[in-house]
Amino acid sequence: MRLGIDLDMTLVDFNPVYQEAFDYYGMEYEKPKTWGMFDYPRFIRKRIFKSFSNSKIMCSLHPYDDSHPFINHMRHLGHQVIIITARDPKMNNEHFINSLFQVDDIIVTQPGKSKQKILKEKAIDIWIDDCPDQVIETYQSGIETIMIQNNDTLYNQHINHIPRINRLSDLLVNIPELVN
Numbered sequence: 001m002r003l004g005i006d007l008d009m010t011l012v013d014f015n016p017v018y019q020e021a022f023d024y025y026g027m028e029y030e031k032p033k034t035w036g037m038f039d040y041p042r043f044i045r046k047r048i049f050k051s052f053s054n055s056k057i058m059c060s061l062h063p064y065d066d067s068h069p070f071i072n073h074m075r076h077l078g079h080q081v082i083i084i085t086a087r088d089p090k091m092n093n094e095h096f097i098n099s100l101f102q103v104d105d106i107i108v109t110q111p112g113k114s115k116q117k118i119l120k121e122k123a124i125d126i127w128i129d130d131c132p133d134q135v136i137e138t139y140q141s142g143i144e145t146i147m148i149q150n151n152d153t154l155y156n157q158h159i160n161h162i163p164r165i166n167r168l169s170d171l172l173v174n175i176p177e178l179v180n
């Protein structure tokens with residue numbers, strides 16, 4: 001099985017990127033409630049968009065506790081794990097991801113663009129992601145899709161027709177066909 005997986009807020013905690021902007025302005029941090037951060041003041045959004053091109057910030061994020069165990073378990077079972085992330089291509093994303101995870105392939109796509117074409121090209125069987133637009137598009141295309149939905153992803157709470165998990169470790173318990 002070819003397992004495609006998103007990076008930010010799926011394998012690594014992305015909150016520090018948002019939080020940096022709130023800290024900069026001496027404001028109390030609030031998690032984004034919309035995918036485009038439209039609930040944030042304009043100056044906060046501007047600061048965050050600037051961070052997207054700041055490799056010091058973007059390459060200092062930490063994996064969730066269960067990210068390594070999940071990837072290692074999937075690969076141990078013979079599945080291929082492919083990380084597909086939308087990030088500023090000018091940064092050394094591959095080096096950062098390679099320093100965190102041992103996977104079969106890493107693909108960096110253009111931020112703000114659909115990953116659908118690359119999912120088809122890479123013949124992804126299962127896609128795991130937190131992005132509301134992407135999970136809807138992938139699900140509708142017929143690729144098996146699993147959405148990360150938890151207290152950090154307030155922007156996708158309205159989606160309830162797509163298989164959802166709270167965290168990656170849930171998959172090891174709830175979707176046995178994936179791990180067998």
Ligand SMILES: [Mg+2]
Binds near residue numbers: 006007008009010130
């Ligand atoms: Mg994400």
